[in-house]
Amino acid sequence: MSEKKPRIRVRGLTKIFGDEQHVALPLLQAGKNRDEVQKATGAVIGLQDVTFDVDEGEILVVMGLSGSGKSTCLRCINRLIEPTAGSVHIDDTDVTALGERDLMELRRTRFGMVFQQFALFPHRTIQRNVEYGLEVQGVPPAARRDKAMAAIETVGLKGWDQHFPSQLSGGMQQRAGLARALALDPDVLLMDEAFSALDPLIRRDMQQELVALQKRLKKTIVFVSHDLDEAIALGGRIVLMKDGRVVQQGTAADFLADPADEYVRRFVEHIDVLGVVTAGDAMRPPVAVRPWQSSADEALAILTQSGEPVVTVVCEMGRFQGTVDADTLRRAGATELRLLLSDRDACVPRSATLNEAVARLASGRGEIAVTGPDGELFGVIANADLIAALARRRVETAH
């Protein structure tokens, strides 16, 4: 996708819990499955051969149900859990090969972590909580106070810095948790079910704010979640895990369009299709297109032949200009199309979700254009196309 080198590379990560891991690992590598190994050795397989990349500046959601190994996977990245085999690289540093001291240094400078149950220190004020990472780095008090205050302001907790965690609501506590991670200005944020303990409404706000924050601060975020809607709201790639293995990675739309197996299919079954499928997925090539200097008569002929509700008008550069419907064309005779244009905004970008397309279609004349970044015409979606796209997903997910 991007030419940049990935910020984090996870390769063949395997975690076996229990004392028998050195017996269990060869069995696993010899191709025995999780249950067989567990029966033979008593060791529990937490992760098995997990491989993925995280690009710089992206939000990667590691998703799965409880027990799928997603949290274990996250903790292996900064080695809060020691992986049994495999490697984790952040840029050119092999995290899995670091000694204790170097690992400590790496955690202090490169990683910020946010926890499901917030894990704020109850005996410290919000300010002192947010300062914590800087404090262990040995940053002098004045400097760390400034940075902490800046982070507190970033997450919208200004004025609460002298309060204790127990005096804050859940949502505010997690803002403080986020501020504590941001204060270090780390490259990577590790977020473990960070919003799962919050009320649905607050959760949605926090998701939106995180996306906005990430656009501004360009952090690389690995976000663990069990909630597909959350993964979609965060809008990035998803690594779907089951029983300690990666089942599929890609965007939610990829999962819908081409599920790797029955499990993925069932996982995305109840997904809100309108929020995931893009206009680019649902569009078809335009049939009734005319440049804007052609006459209405000419356009009417094409329109009648095509059976489209409107003719789509483009300029010399191929950019979308607007639409003209059949009635107008009939009345206009030889007039140039450019003088007849209406519905100049009957278009959506290719990356827009069907939700936006539906809204446009509802206020237009039965067809909208799908455009690229410079307004160039890529395709069209008519009411029937939308219904067909939805029906296609339903059919796919029903089988």
Add this chain to the structure above:
Amino acid sequence: MEFDIPHIPLAEWCDIALDWATEHFSGVTRAMSAVVGTAIETTTDFLVGLPPWLVIIACGLLVWRLTTWRIALGTVLGFAFLWNLELWRATLQSLVLVLVSTAFALAIGIPIGIAAALSKRFWRVVGPGLDMMQTMPSFVYLIPAIPFFGLGAVSACFATIVFAMPPTIRLTALGIMQTPPELVEAADAFGSSRWQKLFKIQLPLAIPTIMAGVNQTIMLALSMVVIAAMIGAGGLGGEVWRAIQRLEAGQGFQAGIAIVVLAVILDRITQHIARHMRRDRQQG
């Protein structure tokens, strides 16, 4: 049925060990005894030399600052009662012994507790030791104390330290080990060293539990100081001891009630401080 099973000479072994220790260390311990003994005596004499009302008011003010006016008032009334019973000198002797023993017990016990919390192996050694220290009849500690420290306050102090220390060790270790795992994980995730984790997170969070241990240690110290009267520690225990020897029930109860009053005062003060710290932790 008669079997000629040789008995295990446990008592002899203990004697041999003690004799050996006495021979090699009693020089040092006697010297220590002289220093500590002088310190205890000087402090007691100084306090006894002051007018009782002055000491009582000073104690009242101190307690008021540390706790509430109610507890301060209780302290003043309690001490006035003990003065009125003409047990003032004995009270001060006991109080000084309790405080000195507790100070030593904390100075030794808290670091041991921390070490026990940090090292599972050390905890496995210390745990049974603590059980033994607590189940051993407290009188037994008095016997070896004498050859090391001689009759009197220092021996009492030594026996009291051994007897009163376990709760502090135990609760310090417990408090640290009970730090919520997610907080330990958070501290680790931000790259804390072992000591940073200990001093910035684990110890501050363990303080309420440690204070509960301190409270118990003070209570045990008081009970031991009373028993230590048998080896000449004096104080309120000495009054009880004398009453026993003379079969003076009234005198005995009077001294006994005085001990209860002192115990209640010490307990209320330390409990209040412990509770206050727990509230602090939540709200500041």
